[in-house]
Amino acid sequence: MEERIQEKLKILADAAKYDVSCTSSGSNRKNDGKGIGDTGSGICHTYTEDGRCVSLLKILLTNYCIYDCAFCVSRSSNDIKRAAFTVEEVVSLTMNFYRRNYIEGLFLSSGIFRDADYTMERMLRIVKKLRLEENFHGYIHLKTIPGASEDMVTEAGLYADRMSINLEMPTEVGLKLLAPDKSHTEVKRELGVIRAKTVQFDDERKLIKSTPRFVPAGQSTQMVIGATAETDRDIMQTADQYYKAFSLKRVYYSGYIPISTDNRMPIIGTPPPLIRENRLYQTDWLIRLYGFDVQEILNETHQHLDLDVDPKLSWALRNFHLFPIDINTAEYRLILRVPGIGIRSAQKIVAARRFGKLRIDQVKKIGISYNKAQYFIRCVDTPFQLNERDEQTVKQLILRTSQSKYLKNQFQQLSLF
Incomplete structure (x- = not known):
């Protein structure tokens, strides 16, 4: 591998590690024997010491970004090394790593350079090249760019197994405090597009069997926990609303890691206890799989989860x-x-x-x-x-x-x- 590509990979893989929503189960994309790779019933994961999933080639297309989100290491005002892959470099890395059995698929996210459509268009070209030119049938998780056009989001859904867009903060108030250029409205719009198109394609497939599958592994989102003052009740109410409104497969809860020196961020000497993350995930399971209502677990009297017991x-x-x-x-x-x-x-x-x-x-x-x-x-x-x-x-x-x-x-x- 060229030294220049190695340097890019080091920078952009490290920048992607803070995104925890890289699940890879739920797709059933079939390989007809003429292509490369197979998603099967899901992909086995391995984890780093800090619990991050590394079974996929998990990278950013670029860490250049026009936004200045206080909690993000790639924010525009942060003095860090910047890099950007070309479309061809991402395709080549994915195929070479897959052939060497290093990975089973691709998790692709990106900072936003120039504008949302400019970035989304390059990510779309990557997944199209993998599917149509390389005949790659492995797993692809694509992060949607907030503000990208509906047409590009829809086309990307024909090639990706899972798509996701980060909610970032549990509430609009928290988001405006730390990321004033972003809005939950944009997130809802794109989640709504994917939800509507999934229903449309599923209905068409009942009549026309050859109708392609659209985002077969569904969509997900992620929230940063602990950077703003939301209670556990606020967090889980938001998650419950998004599950119901957009049929999400998962909501991920990422404990705030004090990587930023931005004065808008809370001063935390040590990272927040990971047990809070764990308790939120346990609550999430109770709501999705055990028939509990949010109000039964968290309400006016009990706004925070008990850290001592599940x-x-x-x-x-x-x-x-x-x-x-x-x-x-x-x-x-x-x-x-x-x-x-x-x-x-x-x-x-x-x-x-x-x-x-x-x-x-x-x-x-x-x-x-x-x-x-x-x-x-x-x-x-x-x-x-x-x-x-x-x-x-x-x-x-x-x-x-x-x-x-x-x-x-x-x-x-x-x-x-």
């Missing part, structure tokens, strides 16, 4: 009067709400109890986290006094057990050495 356990402790439930008669939706019981375990419980009443040992074998669940369920042989606790006592018992297990695991790992 949001499902926190909700159960606040609603302790609803428990324990009888594991042998409770509805599936109630079993899902028991701390320590996941979707698969709940399904197994419902299937298993058709053959007889479930006992404690049987429920444990199903794979639930019994250390948590035991305070919220009754089996046939559950001792009556087991559930006679108050919520604060239960919380302390669970935390004590979790800490004990953690210390035991640490001791076992140390003993290996």
